[in-house]
Amino acid sequence: MRIGLLTGGGDCPGLNAAIRAVVKRGTSDLGCSIVGFNNGWRGVIDGDARPLTRDDVSGILVHGGTMLGTARCHPHKVDGGMEAVRDTFDNEKLDAFICIGGDGTLKAAGKVSKELGVPVIGIPKTIDNDVVGTDAAIGFDTAVSVATEAIDRLHSTAESHNRVMVVELMGRHSGWIAVTAGIAGGADIIIAPEEPFDIGQIVKRIKHRHRYKDFSIVAVAEGAVPAEGTKWKGGETLDAKGNPIAGSIGTEVTKAIEEATGFTSRLTTLGYVQRGGIPTAADRLLGTRMGFSAIDGIVAGETHKFTALQGEKIVLEPFETMMGKTKWVPEQLLHAARSL
Structure with a gap:
Protein backbone atom coordinates (compact mmCIF):
# COMPACT_ATOMS: atom_id res chain seq x y z
CA MET A 1 0.00 0.00 0.00
CA PHE A 140 -1.20 17.38 26.30
CA ASP A 141 1.09 15.72 28.84
CA THR A 142 4.08 17.83 27.80
CA ALA A 143 2.07 21.05 27.96
CA VAL A 144 0.79 20.23 31.45
CA SER A 145 4.32 19.39 32.59
CA VAL A 146 5.66 22.71 31.29
CA ALA A 147 2.77 24.66 32.83
CA THR A 148 3.13 22.89 36.17
CA GLU A 149 6.85 23.67 36.30
CA ALA A 150 6.09 27.32 35.56
CA ILE A 151 3.59 27.48 38.41
CA ASP A 152 6.12 25.80 40.70
CA ARG A 153 8.66 28.48 39.83
CA LEU A 154 6.19 31.31 40.36
CA HIS A 155 5.57 30.18 43.93
CA SER A 156 9.04 31.26 45.05
CA THR A 157 8.89 34.77 43.59
CA ALA A 158 5.28 35.24 44.74
CA GLU A 159 6.17 34.32 48.31
CA SER A 160 9.41 36.33 48.31
CA HIS A 161 7.68 39.54 47.18
CA ASN A 162 4.24 39.01 48.76
CA ARG A 163 2.56 39.18 45.35
CA VAL A 164 -0.41 37.79 43.51
CA MET A 165 1.01 35.95 40.50
CA VAL A 166 -1.41 35.35 37.63
CA VAL A 167 -0.37 32.83 34.98
CA GLU A 168 -2.32 32.65 31.72
CA LEU A 169 -2.33 29.22 30.09
CA MET A 170 -3.53 28.00 26.70
CA GLY A 171 -7.07 26.70 26.36
CA ARG A 172 -9.31 28.62 23.98
CA HIS A 173 -12.52 26.67 24.56
CA SER A 174 -11.76 24.20 27.35
CA GLY A 175 -9.57 24.52 30.41
CA TRP A 176 -7.72 21.21 30.55
CA ILE A 177 -4.24 22.74 30.94
CA ALA A 178 -5.27 25.40 33.45
CA VAL A 179 -7.21 22.93 35.60
CA THR A 180 -4.74 20.03 35.58
CA ALA A 181 -1.58 22.15 35.85
CA GLY A 182 -3.29 24.40 38.39
CA ILE A 183 -4.11 21.44 40.60
CA ALA A 184 -0.69 19.82 40.12
CA GLY A 185 1.13 23.10 40.75
CA GLY A 186 -0.90 24.11 43.77
CA ALA A 187 -2.53 27.21 42.31
CA ASP A 188 -4.82 28.93 44.80
CA ILE A 189 -7.43 29.95 42.22
CA ILE A 190 -8.12 28.26 38.87
CA ILE A 191 -10.26 29.93 36.21
CA ALA A 192 -11.46 27.83 33.26
CA PRO A 193 -13.85 28.45 30.32
CA GLU A 194 -16.18 25.73 31.62
CA GLU A 195 -17.15 27.97 34.56
CA PRO A 196 -17.51 31.71 33.83
CA PHE A 197 -15.91 33.60 36.70
CA ASP A 198 -17.10 36.24 39.13
CA ILE A 199 -14.20 38.62 39.75
CA GLY A 200 -15.87 39.73 42.98
CA GLN A 201 -15.70 36.20 44.37
CA ILE A 202 -12.07 35.83 43.25
CA VAL A 203 -11.13 39.07 45.01
CA LYS A 204 -12.96 37.93 48.13
CA ARG A 205 -11.08 34.62 48.19
CA ILE A 206 -7.71 36.31 47.70
CA LYS A 207 -8.38 38.79 50.52
CA HIS A 208 -9.38 35.93 52.79
CA ARG A 209 -6.24 33.96 51.93
CA HIS A 210 -3.98 36.97 52.57
CA ARG A 211 -5.09 37.03 56.18
CA TYR A 212 -2.72 34.13 56.77
CA LYS A 213 -0.64 33.97 53.54
CA ASP A 214 0.87 37.01 51.85
CA PHE A 215 0.87 35.61 48.31
CA SER A 216 -1.43 33.84 45.86
CA ILE A 217 -1.15 31.99 42.54
CA VAL A 218 -3.98 32.35 40.02
CA ALA A 219 -4.10 30.04 36.96
CA VAL A 220 -6.39 31.27 34.18
CA ALA A 221 -7.15 29.70 30.80
CA GLU A 222 -6.94 32.10 27.85
CA GLY A 223 -10.56 31.30 26.97
CA ALA A 224 -11.99 32.13 30.40
CA VAL A 225 -14.89 34.61 30.40
CA PRO A 226 -16.68 36.61 33.11
CA ALA A 227 -20.11 35.41 34.18
CA GLU A 228 -23.09 37.40 32.98
CA GLY A 229 -24.44 39.82 35.54
CA THR A 230 -21.19 40.10 37.49
CA LYS A 231 -19.39 43.38 38.07
CA TRP A 232 -16.72 43.04 35.39
CA LYS A 233 -15.06 46.24 34.20
CA GLY A 234 -12.32 44.58 32.19
CA GLY A 235 -11.63 45.30 28.54
CA GLU A 236 -12.47 43.18 25.52
CA THR A 237 -10.95 39.70 25.61
CA LEU A 238 -12.41 38.23 22.39
CA ASP A 239 -11.66 39.14 18.77
CA ALA A 240 -14.21 39.84 16.02
CA LYS A 241 -14.65 36.10 15.41
CA GLY A 242 -15.32 35.39 19.07
CA ASN A 243 -11.93 33.79 19.69
CA PRO A 244 -9.85 34.62 22.79
CA ILE A 245 -7.13 37.23 22.36
CA ALA A 246 -3.97 35.71 23.82
CA GLY A 247 -2.81 37.55 26.93
CA SER A 248 -5.93 39.68 27.25
CA ILE A 249 -7.86 37.82 29.94
CA GLY A 250 -4.71 37.40 32.03
CA THR A 251 -4.00 41.14 31.77
CA GLU A 252 -7.54 42.11 32.71
CA VAL A 253 -7.78 39.68 35.64
CA THR A 254 -4.40 40.87 36.97
CA LYS A 255 -5.48 44.53 36.80
CA ALA A 256 -8.83 43.81 38.41
CA ILE A 257 -7.26 41.92 41.32
CA GLU A 258 -4.67 44.62 42.02
CA GLU A 259 -7.24 47.43 41.84
CA ALA A 260 -9.70 45.67 44.13
CA THR A 261 -7.26 44.31 46.70
CA GLY A 262 -4.32 46.72 46.65
CA PHE A 263 -2.00 43.70 46.48
CA THR A 264 0.86 43.89 43.99
CA SER A 265 -0.13 41.59 41.12
CA ARG A 266 1.93 40.39 38.17
CA LEU A 267 1.08 38.42 35.02
CA THR A 268 3.01 35.63 33.30
CA THR A 269 1.69 34.50 29.91
CA LEU A 270 3.31 31.21 28.91
CA GLY A 271 1.98 31.20 25.35
CA TYR A 272 3.82 29.04 22.85
CA VAL A 273 6.31 27.82 25.45
CA GLN A 274 3.65 25.29 26.44
CA ARG A 275 3.70 23.47 23.11
CA GLY A 276 7.39 23.68 22.26
CA GLY A 277 10.44 21.65 23.13
CA ILE A 278 11.18 18.06 24.04
Whole structure:
Protein backbone atom coordinates (compact mmCIF):
# COMPACT_ATOMS: atom_id res chain seq x y z
CA MET A 1 0.00 0.00 0.00
CA ARG A 2 1.02 3.61 -0.60
CA ILE A 3 -0.01 5.91 2.23
CA GLY A 4 0.08 9.70 2.51
CA LEU A 5 1.08 11.16 5.89
CA LEU A 6 0.59 14.74 7.11
CA THR A 7 0.49 16.86 10.26
CA GLY A 8 -1.88 19.84 10.51
CA GLY A 9 -2.87 22.61 12.90
CA GLY A 10 -0.58 23.86 15.65
CA ASP A 11 2.67 22.07 16.41
CA CYS A 12 3.11 20.14 19.65
CA PRO A 13 5.57 17.69 21.23
CA GLY A 14 5.05 14.05 20.25
CA LEU A 15 4.20 14.57 16.57
CA ASN A 16 7.55 13.19 15.46
CA ALA A 17 7.00 10.08 17.58
CA ALA A 18 3.80 9.37 15.65
CA ILE A 19 5.46 10.03 12.28
CA ARG A 20 8.34 7.75 13.20
CA ALA A 21 5.99 4.96 14.27
CA VAL A 22 3.95 5.12 11.06
CA VAL A 23 7.05 5.05 8.86
CA LYS A 24 8.93 2.32 10.74
CA ARG A 25 5.92 0.06 11.22
CA GLY A 26 4.64 0.65 7.70
CA THR A 27 7.88 0.19 5.78
CA SER A 28 9.49 -2.56 7.85
CA ASP A 29 6.62 -4.77 8.97
CA LEU A 30 3.73 -4.09 6.58
CA GLY A 31 5.43 -3.52 3.24
CA CYS A 32 3.95 -0.04 2.79
CA SER A 33 5.37 3.03 1.08
CA ILE A 34 4.92 6.26 3.05
CA VAL A 35 4.61 9.62 1.31
CA GLY A 36 5.01 12.64 3.57
CA PHE A 37 3.22 15.91 2.76
CA ASN A 38 4.82 19.16 3.89
CA ASN A 39 2.74 21.71 5.80
CA GLY A 40 -0.45 19.77 6.43
CA TRP A 41 -3.44 19.83 4.09
CA ARG A 42 -1.82 22.80 2.31
CA GLY A 43 0.91 20.43 1.13
CA VAL A 44 -1.70 17.94 -0.08
CA ILE A 45 -3.51 20.67 -2.03
CA ASP A 46 -0.21 21.81 -3.56
CA GLY A 47 1.11 18.29 -4.16
CA ASP A 48 4.17 19.05 -2.01
CA ALA A 49 5.24 15.49 -1.22
CA ARG A 50 8.33 13.42 -0.50
CA PRO A 51 8.97 9.74 0.27
CA LEU A 52 9.71 8.84 3.89
CA THR A 53 12.05 6.01 4.84
CA ARG A 54 13.42 4.63 8.10
CA ASP A 55 16.54 6.74 7.63
CA ASP A 56 14.43 9.90 7.33
CA VAL A 57 12.82 9.36 10.74
CA SER A 58 15.92 8.15 12.56
CA GLY A 59 16.60 10.29 15.64
CA ILE A 60 13.42 12.40 15.49
CA LEU A 61 11.74 10.79 18.51
CA VAL A 62 13.18 13.29 21.00
CA HIS A 63 12.51 16.39 18.91
CA GLY A 64 9.54 18.68 19.41
CA GLY A 65 7.44 20.06 16.57
CA THR A 66 7.03 18.12 13.33
CA MET A 67 9.59 17.19 10.68
CA LEU A 68 6.85 17.57 8.04
CA GLY A 69 5.90 21.12 8.97
CA THR A 70 2.32 22.15 9.59
CA ALA A 71 -0.30 24.72 8.62
CA ARG A 72 -3.83 25.69 9.62
CA CYS A 73 -5.46 24.78 6.34
CA HIS A 74 -8.73 22.92 5.77
CA PRO A 75 -9.40 21.74 2.20
CA HIS A 76 -13.16 22.27 2.40
CA LYS A 77 -12.56 25.95 3.23
CA VAL A 78 -10.18 26.54 0.31
CA ASP A 79 -11.55 27.33 -3.15
CA GLY A 80 -10.97 24.16 -5.16
CA GLY A 81 -9.31 22.54 -2.16
CA MET A 82 -11.27 19.30 -2.14
CA GLU A 83 -10.74 18.77 -5.86
CA ALA A 84 -7.00 19.39 -5.40
CA VAL A 85 -6.85 16.78 -2.62
CA ARG A 86 -8.54 14.27 -4.91
CA ASP A 87 -6.10 15.07 -7.72
CA THR A 88 -3.08 14.67 -5.44
CA PHE A 89 -4.46 11.39 -4.12
CA ASP A 90 -4.78 10.07 -7.67
CA ASN A 91 -1.53 11.53 -9.00
CA GLU A 92 0.51 10.07 -6.13
CA LYS A 93 -1.32 6.74 -6.56
CA LEU A 94 -2.19 6.70 -2.85
CA ASP A 95 -4.34 4.12 -1.12
CA ALA A 96 -5.06 6.17 2.01
CA PHE A 97 -4.13 9.16 4.18
CA ILE A 98 -3.01 9.25 7.81
CA CYS A 99 -3.70 12.72 9.18
CA ILE A 100 -2.26 13.87 12.53
CA GLY A 101 -3.99 16.95 13.92
CA GLY A 102 -6.30 18.63 16.39
CA ASP A 103 -10.06 18.99 16.27
CA GLY A 104 -10.09 21.27 13.20
CA THR A 105 -7.65 19.14 11.21
CA LEU A 106 -9.48 15.94 12.11
CA LYS A 107 -12.82 17.44 11.14
CA ALA A 108 -11.28 18.27 7.76
CA ALA A 109 -9.99 14.70 7.54
CA GLY A 110 -13.49 13.41 8.21
CA LYS A 111 -14.89 15.58 5.41
CA VAL A 112 -12.21 14.41 2.97
CA SER A 113 -12.96 10.81 3.89
CA LYS A 114 -16.74 11.15 3.57
CA GLU A 115 -17.11 13.54 0.64
CA LEU A 116 -14.29 12.23 -1.55
CA GLY A 117 -14.54 8.59 -0.53
CA VAL A 118 -10.84 8.62 0.31
CA PRO A 119 -9.71 6.21 3.05
CA VAL A 120 -8.43 8.26 6.01
CA ILE A 121 -7.39 7.55 9.59
CA GLY A 122 -6.73 10.44 11.96
CA ILE A 123 -4.42 10.72 14.96
CA PRO A 124 -5.46 13.31 17.59
CA LYS A 125 -2.87 15.79 18.77
CA THR A 126 -3.64 18.94 20.71
CA ILE A 127 -2.26 20.38 23.91
CA ASP A 128 -5.81 21.58 24.66
CA ASN A 129 -6.91 17.92 25.01
CA ASP A 130 -10.36 18.83 23.71
CA VAL A 131 -10.94 16.03 21.16
CA VAL A 132 -14.01 14.01 22.12
CA GLY A 133 -13.58 10.23 22.19
CA THR A 134 -9.99 9.99 23.44
CA ASP A 135 -8.79 10.22 27.03
CA ALA A 136 -5.70 12.11 25.91
CA ALA A 137 -4.24 13.65 22.77
CA ILE A 138 -0.58 13.86 21.76
CA GLY A 139 1.07 16.96 23.28
CA PHE A 140 -1.20 17.38 26.30
CA ASP A 141 1.09 15.72 28.84
CA THR A 142 4.08 17.83 27.80
CA ALA A 143 2.07 21.05 27.96
CA VAL A 144 0.79 20.23 31.45
CA SER A 145 4.32 19.39 32.59
CA VAL A 146 5.66 22.71 31.29
CA ALA A 147 2.77 24.66 32.83
CA THR A 148 3.13 22.89 36.17
CA GLU A 149 6.85 23.67 36.30
CA ALA A 150 6.09 27.32 35.56
CA ILE A 151 3.59 27.48 38.41
CA ASP A 152 6.12 25.80 40.70
CA ARG A 153 8.66 28.48 39.83
CA LEU A 154 6.19 31.31 40.36
CA HIS A 155 5.57 30.18 43.93
CA SER A 156 9.04 31.26 45.05
CA THR A 157 8.89 34.77 43.59
CA ALA A 158 5.28 35.24 44.74
CA GLU A 159 6.17 34.32 48.31
CA SER A 160 9.41 36.33 48.31
CA HIS A 161 7.68 39.54 47.18
CA ASN A 162 4.24 39.01 48.76
CA ARG A 163 2.56 39.18 45.35
CA VAL A 164 -0.41 37.79 43.51
CA MET A 165 1.01 35.95 40.50
CA VAL A 166 -1.41 35.35 37.63
CA VAL A 167 -0.37 32.83 34.98
CA GLU A 168 -2.32 32.65 31.72
CA LEU A 169 -2.33 29.22 30.09
CA MET A 170 -3.53 28.00 26.70
CA GLY A 171 -7.07 26.70 26.36
CA ARG A 172 -9.31 28.62 23.98
CA HIS A 173 -12.52 26.67 24.56
CA SER A 174 -11.76 24.20 27.35
CA GLY A 175 -9.57 24.52 30.41
CA TRP A 176 -7.72 21.21 30.55
CA ILE A 177 -4.24 22.74 30.94
CA ALA A 178 -5.27 25.40 33.45
CA VAL A 179 -7.21 22.93 35.60
CA THR A 180 -4.74 20.03 35.58
CA ALA A 181 -1.58 22.15 35.85
CA GLY A 182 -3.29 24.40 38.39
CA ILE A 183 -4.11 21.44 40.60
CA ALA A 184 -0.69 19.82 40.12
CA GLY A 185 1.13 23.10 40.75
CA GLY A 186 -0.90 24.11 43.77
CA ALA A 187 -2.53 27.21 42.31
CA ASP A 188 -4.82 28.93 44.80
CA ILE A 189 -7.43 29.95 42.22
CA ILE A 190 -8.12 28.26 38.87
CA ILE A 191 -10.26 29.93 36.21
CA ALA A 192 -11.46 27.83 33.26
CA PRO A 193 -13.85 28.45 30.32
CA GLU A 194 -16.18 25.73 31.62
CA GLU A 195 -17.15 27.97 34.56
CA PRO A 196 -17.51 31.71 33.83
CA PHE A 197 -15.91 33.60 36.70
CA ASP A 198 -17.10 36.24 39.13
CA ILE A 199 -14.20 38.62 39.75
CA GLY A 200 -15.87 39.73 42.98
CA GLN A 201 -15.70 36.20 44.37
CA ILE A 202 -12.07 35.83 43.25
CA VAL A 203 -11.13 39.07 45.01
CA LYS A 204 -12.96 37.93 48.13
CA ARG A 205 -11.08 34.62 48.19
CA ILE A 206 -7.71 36.31 47.70
CA LYS A 207 -8.38 38.79 50.52
CA HIS A 208 -9.38 35.93 52.79
CA ARG A 209 -6.24 33.96 51.93
CA HIS A 210 -3.98 36.97 52.57
CA ARG A 211 -5.09 37.03 56.18
CA TYR A 212 -2.72 34.13 56.77
CA LYS A 213 -0.64 33.97 53.54
CA ASP A 214 0.87 37.01 51.85
CA PHE A 215 0.87 35.61 48.31
CA SER A 216 -1.43 33.84 45.86
CA ILE A 217 -1.15 31.99 42.54
CA VAL A 218 -3.98 32.35 40.02
CA ALA A 219 -4.10 30.04 36.96
CA VAL A 220 -6.39 31.27 34.18
CA ALA A 221 -7.15 29.70 30.80
CA GLU A 222 -6.94 32.10 27.85
CA GLY A 223 -10.56 31.30 26.97
CA ALA A 224 -11.99 32.13 30.40
CA VAL A 225 -14.89 34.61 30.40
CA PRO A 226 -16.68 36.61 33.11
CA ALA A 227 -20.11 35.41 34.18
CA GLU A 228 -23.09 37.40 32.98
CA GLY A 229 -24.44 39.82 35.54
CA THR A 230 -21.19 40.10 37.49
CA LYS A 231 -19.39 43.38 38.07
CA TRP A 232 -16.72 43.04 35.39
CA LYS A 233 -15.06 46.24 34.20
CA GLY A 234 -12.32 44.58 32.19
CA GLY A 235 -11.63 45.30 28.54
CA GLU A 236 -12.47 43.18 25.52
CA THR A 237 -10.95 39.70 25.61
CA LEU A 238 -12.41 38.23 22.39
CA ASP A 239 -11.66 39.14 18.77
CA ALA A 240 -14.21 39.84 16.02
CA LYS A 241 -14.65 36.10 15.41
CA GLY A 242 -15.32 35.39 19.07
CA ASN A 243 -11.93 33.79 19.69
CA PRO A 244 -9.85 34.62 22.79
CA ILE A 245 -7.13 37.23 22.36
CA ALA A 246 -3.97 35.71 23.82
CA GLY A 247 -2.81 37.55 26.93
CA SER A 248 -5.93 39.68 27.25
CA ILE A 249 -7.86 37.82 29.94
CA GLY A 250 -4.71 37.40 32.03
CA THR A 251 -4.00 41.14 31.77
CA GLU A 252 -7.54 42.11 32.71
CA VAL A 253 -7.78 39.68 35.64
CA THR A 254 -4.40 40.87 36.97
CA LYS A 255 -5.48 44.53 36.80
CA ALA A 256 -8.83 43.81 38.41
CA ILE A 257 -7.26 41.92 41.32
CA GLU A 258 -4.67 44.62 42.02
CA GLU A 259 -7.24 47.43 41.84
CA ALA A 260 -9.70 45.67 44.13
CA THR A 261 -7.26 44.31 46.70
CA GLY A 262 -4.32 46.72 46.65
CA PHE A 263 -2.00 43.70 46.48
CA THR A 264 0.86 43.89 43.99
CA SER A 265 -0.13 41.59 41.12
CA ARG A 266 1.93 40.39 38.17
CA LEU A 267 1.08 38.42 35.02
CA THR A 268 3.01 35.63 33.30
CA THR A 269 1.69 34.50 29.91
CA LEU A 270 3.31 31.21 28.91
CA GLY A 271 1.98 31.20 25.35
CA TYR A 272 3.82 29.04 22.85
CA VAL A 273 6.31 27.82 25.45
CA GLN A 274 3.65 25.29 26.44
CA ARG A 275 3.70 23.47 23.11
CA GLY A 276 7.39 23.68 22.26
CA GLY A 277 10.44 21.65 23.13
CA ILE A 278 11.18 18.06 24.04
CA PRO A 279 8.17 15.74 24.47
CA THR A 280 7.68 13.88 27.73
CA ALA A 281 8.00 10.11 27.84
CA ALA A 282 4.20 9.87 28.02
CA ASP A 283 3.77 11.85 24.77
CA ARG A 284 6.48 9.84 23.00
CA LEU A 285 4.75 6.64 24.03
CA LEU A 286 1.26 7.88 23.09
CA GLY A 287 2.47 9.11 19.71
CA THR A 288 4.15 5.80 19.03
CA ARG A 289 1.13 3.73 20.02
CA MET A 290 -1.27 5.86 18.00
CA GLY A 291 1.04 5.75 14.99
CA PHE A 292 1.14 1.96 15.13
CA SER A 293 -2.64 1.76 15.52
CA ALA A 294 -3.23 4.10 12.57
CA ILE A 295 -1.05 2.23 10.08
CA ASP A 296 -2.41 -1.13 11.26
CA GLY A 297 -5.95 0.20 10.82
CA ILE A 298 -5.22 1.35 7.27
CA VAL A 299 -3.87 -2.07 6.29
CA ALA A 300 -6.86 -3.77 7.94
CA GLY A 301 -9.26 -1.56 5.98
CA GLU A 302 -10.66 0.25 9.05
CA THR A 303 -10.86 3.83 7.81
CA HIS A 304 -12.97 6.98 8.32
CA LYS A 305 -11.83 6.69 11.93
CA PHE A 306 -9.31 8.17 14.36
CA THR A 307 -7.10 6.62 17.01
CA ALA A 308 -8.29 7.07 20.59
CA LEU A 309 -6.85 6.26 24.00
CA GLN A 310 -9.63 4.72 26.08
CA GLY A 311 -8.40 3.41 29.40
CA GLU A 312 -5.27 1.39 28.67
CA LYS A 313 -6.17 0.61 25.05
CA ILE A 314 -5.82 2.41 21.73
CA VAL A 315 -9.01 1.93 19.71
CA LEU A 316 -10.40 3.33 16.45
CA GLU A 317 -13.39 5.67 16.73
CA PRO A 318 -15.53 6.97 13.82
CA PHE A 319 -14.87 10.61 12.91
CA GLU A 320 -18.49 11.37 13.82
CA THR A 321 -17.57 10.76 17.47
CA MET A 322 -15.60 14.01 17.62
CA MET A 323 -16.85 16.20 14.77
CA GLY A 324 -18.64 19.35 15.94
CA LYS A 325 -17.99 18.60 19.62
CA THR A 326 -15.67 19.76 22.39
CA LYS A 327 -14.38 17.64 25.26
CA TRP A 328 -14.95 19.71 28.38
CA VAL A 329 -13.14 19.33 31.69
CA PRO A 330 -15.35 17.00 33.76
CA GLU A 331 -17.15 18.19 36.85
CA GLN A 332 -15.03 15.97 39.10
CA LEU A 333 -11.85 17.85 38.12
CA LEU A 334 -13.59 21.23 38.28
CA HIS A 335 -14.80 20.38 41.78
CA ALA A 336 -11.25 19.51 42.82
CA ALA A 337 -10.02 22.81 41.37
CA ARG A 338 -12.64 24.74 43.36
CA SER A 339 -12.04 22.83 46.59
CA LEU A 340 -8.25 23.08 46.58
